[in-house]
Amino acid sequence: MQSTTILLDPTAELQTAARQLLPRLKSIAGATVGLLDISKPRGKEFLDEVQKHLEEAGAKVKRYSKPTFTRVAPTELTQKISVECDAVIEGLAD
């Protein structure tokens, strides 16, 4: 059995075959940026610093945290972030 699946590109092949990133923000100023703390030790200090820089650049910052770093964020949390924010930065630590 083949381990990989091949599909034929249905498009005009004007873009790369790799999955496309979502459109990037044109400017941080005026945007609402979510900071997601993944709940590892000292994530707060790191994200506090990130928040300071973002606010200096004119962004509005909202803070979120995952219940535990061991699992992916709950659907409710990702939906809340997608409704409330224009972009999100997932904050690591350690």
Place this chain on the structure above:
Amino acid sequence: MNQAREIQLENYVLVVKKDCPTCTLIEPVILSLAKNKSLSLKIYVQDDPSFPANLDGVIDDSSLEYSYQADIEVVPTLIRLNDAQSEESRIYGWDKKQWQSFTRIEELGAELIDFKPGCGSKTQDPGMSEVLALRFGKQILQARAVELAEAEDIMEACYDRGWSDGLPVVPPTPLRVMRMLSGSERDAAEIVGKVPPDNVPCTIEKIAINAVMAGCKPEYFPVVIASVEAALQDRFCMHGLLCTTYFSSPVMVVNGPITKQIGMNSGVNALGQGNRANATIGRALQLIIRNVGGGVPGGIDRANMGNPGKYTYCFAEDESDENWLSLASDRGFERNDSVISLFAGDGLQPILDQQSRTPQSLMKSMALSLRSVAHTKLFGMADAILIVCPEHRRVFREGGWNKEDLRKALHEELMTPGTEVIRGANDIAEGMPVKFKNKMLNKFRDDGLHIVTTGGTAGMFSAIIGGWVASGERGSQLTSQKI
């Protein structure tokens, strides 16, 4: 070995399969040929290399590579090669006299019955020809191969790459695309035209890939190709239709024998869900516009609402009344032509009339409803398709009217004094420019009202498909393409 002697040997190739009663019948013949020093025999077996029993040197052709390359249709097939080792001639099945003269061995198989037809070669098994063409044939697929990561779900992968209209698509594997291509004689590399909005050259292969994704069967493929050819004609104005903020999108009406051949619905629920051909042919064109042309909602597609028909909007006409002209007949085609017509249209507006029993009353009823297309005070802007249901058609026929009578009567009924529909009339700002005040206007431009029949035989419900407000030469005109 003496070289001169080798050249004199007759060279044969035999292709057999164990799961064929004729091949097992002639097993003694095969053994005697294999042992005959005056000829050289290569034996290919399609299913079981232990057949024929007690014979060394049998070539395992379970991959079917040789059988495919040699174009074997029947087993057993016996091929005689010429000195250049290419085929001179072949026989197949078992015909004792034929085998004896072909091999020049008089007593060959003397103990067997005279005749037994062969079986189908495994290369002819259902679905096998495209599998083998992919594996051993000429490379005809040119589209970029997208390799999925092992952990990717195939259905989700298609969404992730932006290939879907929102509903699941059938993953376009090379095998499925090969099978789709087999539905037409057209060359996979042929360019049909440039698809808007990106104006990208579109090959038959790209149409096939998107037809696979839409869920089409290969037998629908000629209809899909014709729909693309129609959409790319200048008079259809696909680019503008895609860009418009209005509701419209291609609506497809299919006429002719192909509607029956591929099982399209022109009866109960013809414009609704449930028929694979209706559903997937309409969807295929939309996917081609999206994927090949790059026309995505919110991008170049600026529709403020769109309409549900932008997923798919395709149906067949009911042509059961030979005395009632079909849409294709109106466009100059013959009854036995298969034709697809594209119309830039939007939703469906019912005309309920369960009381009219005379053509005159029913015509006036329809005319009144037709005034609502786009806006009751806008004239000559949007074309329309009037769908006459079978019961309403019966009222016209029993009253002695044919389709031309209906068309002429509607035209007269829809003549309207400009003063009634100019801007401000009836205390409504919208309407025709004031310059039309003293003119007689018609709701539809010439050739702007198309009449078709479809639907079930119960229900006195006809319908209107309103057209794009840029109908006519400045925008889109109904476009028919022979399939």
